[in-house]
Amino acid sequence: MIGVQNVTKYYGQVCALDDVSFTVKSGEIVGLLGPNGSGKTTLMRILTGFFPATEGSVHVAGLDVATSSLEVRNRLGYLPENVVLYPDMSVRAFLHFCARVKIDGAVQRRTNVERVLSECALEPMAHRQMGTLSKGYRQRVGLAQALLGNPEVLILDEPTVGLDPNQVIDIRELIKGLGGKATILLSSHILHEVELMCERVVIIDKGRILAEDTTDRLSERIQGAATVRVRASGPHSDILHALRALKAVEQVIKHDEESDGPEGAVLTVRSSNQDIAREIAQTIIQNGWALHELRPVTLDLEALFVRLTREEQKEAA
Amino acid sequence: MFVNFWAVLNKELRSYFLSPFIYLISAVFLLLSGYYFYSDLVFYVQFGFGMNIMENFWQLMFTDLRLVIMLTVPFLTMRLFAEEKRLGTIELLLTYPMRDTDLFWGKFAACAIATLFMLSFTLVYPVLMFFLQPFDWTLVLPGYIGLVMLALSFIACGLFISSLTDNTVVAGLGSLGALLFFWILSWNDGATQFGLIGTISSVSMVTHFQSFARGLIDSKEITFFLLFIIFFSFLTLRSLEARHWKGRR
Numbered sequence: 001m002i003g004v005q006n007v008t009k010y011y012g013q014v015c016a017l018d019d020v021s022f023t024v025k026s027g028e029i030v031g032l033l034g035p036n037g038s039g040k041t042t043l044m045r046i047l048t049g050f051f052p053a054t055e056g057s058v059h060v061a062g063l064d065v066a067t068s069s070l071e072v073r074n075r076l077g078y079l080p081e082n083v084v085l086y087p088d089m090s091v092r093a094f095l096h097f098c099a100r101v102k103i104d105g106a107v108q109r110r111t112n113v114e115r116v117l118s119e120c121a122l123e124p125m126a127h128r129q130m131g132t133l134s135k136g137y138r139q140r141v142g143l144a145q146a147l148l149g150n151p152e153v154l155i156l157d158e159p160t161v162g163l164d165p166n167q168v169i170d171i172r173e174l175i176k177g178l179g180g181k182a183t184i185l186l187s188s189h190i191l192h193e194v195e196l197m198c199e200r201v202v203i204i205d206k207g208r209i210l211a212e213d214t215t216d217r218l219s220e221r222i223q224g225a226a227t228v229r230v231r232a233s234g235p236h237s238d239i240l241h242a243l244r245a246l247k248a249v250e251q252v253i254k255h256d257e258e259s260d261g262p263e264g265a266v267l268t269v270r271s272s273n274q275d276i277a278r279e280i281a282q283t284i285i286q287n288g289w290a291l292h293e294l295r296p297v298t299l300d301l302e303a304l305f306v307r308l309t310r311e312e313q314k315e316a317a
Numbered sequence: 318m319f320v321n322f323w324a325v326l327n328k329e330l331r332s333y334f335l336s337p338f339i340y341l342i343s344a345v346f347l348l349l350s351g352y353y354f355y356s357d358l359v360f361y362v363q364f365g366f367g368m369n370i371m372e373n374f375w376q377l378m379f380t381d382l383r384l385v386i387m388l389t390v391p392f393l394t395m396r397l398f399a400e401e402k403r404l405g406t407i408e409l410l411l412t413y414p415m416r417d418t419d420l421f422w423g424k425f426a427a428c429a430i431a432t433l434f435m436l437s438f439t440l441v442y443p444v445l446m447f448f449l450q451p452f453d454w455t456l457v458l459p460g461y462i463g464l465v466m467l468a469l470s471f472i473a474c475g476l477f478i479s480s481l482t483d484n485t486v487v488a489g490l491g492s493l494g495a496l497l498f499f500w501i502l503s504w505n506d507g508a509t510q511f512g513l514i515g516t517i518s519s520v521s522m523v524t525h526f527q528s529f530a531r532g533l534i535d536s537k538e539i540t541f542f543l544l545f546i547i548f549f550s551f552l553t554l555r556s557l558e559a560r561h562w563k564g565r566r
Contacts, residue, residue, distance in 0.1 A: 009564065045408075050560065051562075052563050054564045070414055078412045080405065080408045084404045100323070
C-alpha cells in the first residue's frame with residue numbers, strides 16, 4: 001500500500017534521508033520511530049507529495065506519488081507535524097472547507113463532517129474559533145480533517161503529541177480501531193506509544209533506517225537484555241564480586257558518587273537474562289546483606305538507539 | 318472541476334469579511350478618496366473657469382483614486398500566501414487533492430471581490446455629482462474599467478510577493494514598495510527613457526492607466542493589463558511549485 005524505495009533527500013548540503021526503503025502492507029499500522037530531526041517529517045512530506053525526494057521513488061496505493069500526485073492525494077489523509085489552523089475560523093467551518101475539497105456530494109460532505117466531529121469528540125467545540133482551542137483540541141481537529149472521506153491511507157505525524165493522558169488513550173483507541181480499514185503510517189519519538197498502537201515499527205535515525213521489525217520481536221530484542229538498578233549495603237567489593245559471578249550477568253557498574261551514603265552501594269546490572277532481578281535478590285539476601293532497592297531500568301529510546309547502532313557496528317565488523 | 322476553486326474562494330471571502338480588517342482598510346480607503354473628491358472639486362470650482370470642468374475633474378479624480386488603490390491593495394494581498402506559510406496551513410492545502418491553480422485563482426478572485434467591495438463605495442461620488450450637475454456617463458465608465466484593471470494587476474503583483482515570504486509585513490511592504498516604484502517611474506520621463514529603467518517604466522501599470530482616466534477605452538491598454546496579470550500569475554504558480562525542486566547531492 002505504501003512503498004518507499006531507496007529514497008534520498010537533500011536540503012542543500014544537508015542530507016535528511018539516506019537511501020531509505022520499506023513497505024507498508026494494506027491495512028497495517030506501522031510506526032515510524034525516531035528522535036527529533038531523524039527525518040520522520042521529511043519522509044512523510046515526501047509520501048504526501050508536499051515535496052519530492054532527491055532520489056528514489058515513493059508509491060502510495062499503487063500509484064507513483066511523483067507522477068500521479070492528485071490521485072494519491074485523493075486517497076490520503078495527512079496530519080502534519082505542527083497542526084496550526086486558521087485561528088479565526090470555526091471548527092465546523094474549517095471541516096466543511098476541507099470536505100468540499102476532499103469529498104463529492106453535499107450530503108456525503110455533511111455526514112462525513114458530523115462523523116469525524118463525533119469520532120474525535122469535537123462536538124462541544126464545533127462552533128468555537130480554532131484560535132481559542134487548546135493544543136489537544138487543535139490536534140484533534142487536525143486528526144478529524146485527516147479522517148474526512150475515509151481515506152485508504154493515513155499518514156499521521158506525531159498524532160498524540162500535546163494531548164493529556166486521557167486524550168492520548170482515546171486517540172490511540174481511535175487509531176487502533178482504524179487498523180484493517182485503512183493503512184496507517186504514524187510517527188512518534190515515544191517507544192511505548194508505538195508499541196501500543198502499531199504492529200510493525202521502522203526505526204529511523206539521522207536519515208537512515210536502523211531497524212525494521214514487528215513490535216513483539218523488537219520488544220524481545222530490547223528486553224532480552226534486562227537492566228536493573230540495585231542498592232544494597234554490605235562490603236562494596238564483595239557485593240560487586242558476587243553479582244559479577246552470577247550467570248548471565250554481562251556488566252555491573254558501581255555508581256561511586258551515590259554509593260557513599262548509609263544505604264550502601266548503588267549498582268547497575270546489565271544481563272541477558274530477563275529474570276535476573278530474582279537472582280540478584282537471592283544472592284544479596286543469602287549473603288546477609290541488606291537490599292534497599294531493586295528495580296528494572298526501562299530502556300528509553302536513546303538507549304535503544306545506542307544498542308541498535310552497536311548491533312549494527314558488530315555486524316559490520 | 319471548479320469545486321476546489323469555489324471552496325478556496327468561499328474560505329477566503331469568509332476570512333476577509335468576517336474579520337474587522339477589511340472594514341478598517343475600507344474606512345481608510347474612503348477617507349483618502351473622500352478627501353481627494355472634496356479637494357479636487359474645490360480646485361475646479363475655484364480655478365476651473367473657462368475649462369471643461371467635468372472632464373478635467375474626473376481625470377484628476379481617477380488619477381488620485383489610482384494612488385489610493387495603490388496604497389490599500391497591498392494590505393489586502395499581503396496575508397494571502399504569507400499567512401498560510403506562517404501558520405503552516407499551506408502544507409495542508411498543498412497535500413489536498415487540489416491543483417495549485419485552484420488555490421491561486423480562488424485567492425485571486427476573493428481578493429478581487431474584496432477590492433471591488435471597497436471600490437464600490439466610491440460610486441457614491443458620480444451619483445452625487447450627477448444630481449448636482451448631470452454629465453455624460455461615458456466620462457466615468459472608462460475610468461472605472463481602468464481602475465478595475467489596475468487593481469487586478471496590483472493584486473497579481475501583490476500575490477506574487479506574498480508567495481515569496483512567510484512574513485505578512487514583509488509581503489505588505491514589499492508589494493507597496495514595488496507598486497510605488499512603478500509609480501515613481503512615471504514622474505520623470507527624462508530619466509526613464511533609456512536602458513533597463515526605460516524597459517521597466519514601459520511596463521509600469523501606472524502610466525498605462527492614464528488613457529482610461531482621460532475617458533478612453535483602449536484595447537491595447539486592456540491587453541497590456543491582461544498580459545501583466547497573466548505574467549504575475551505565472552510567476553506565483555512557479556513560486557508555489559518551487560517546493561517540487563528536488564535538491565541535489
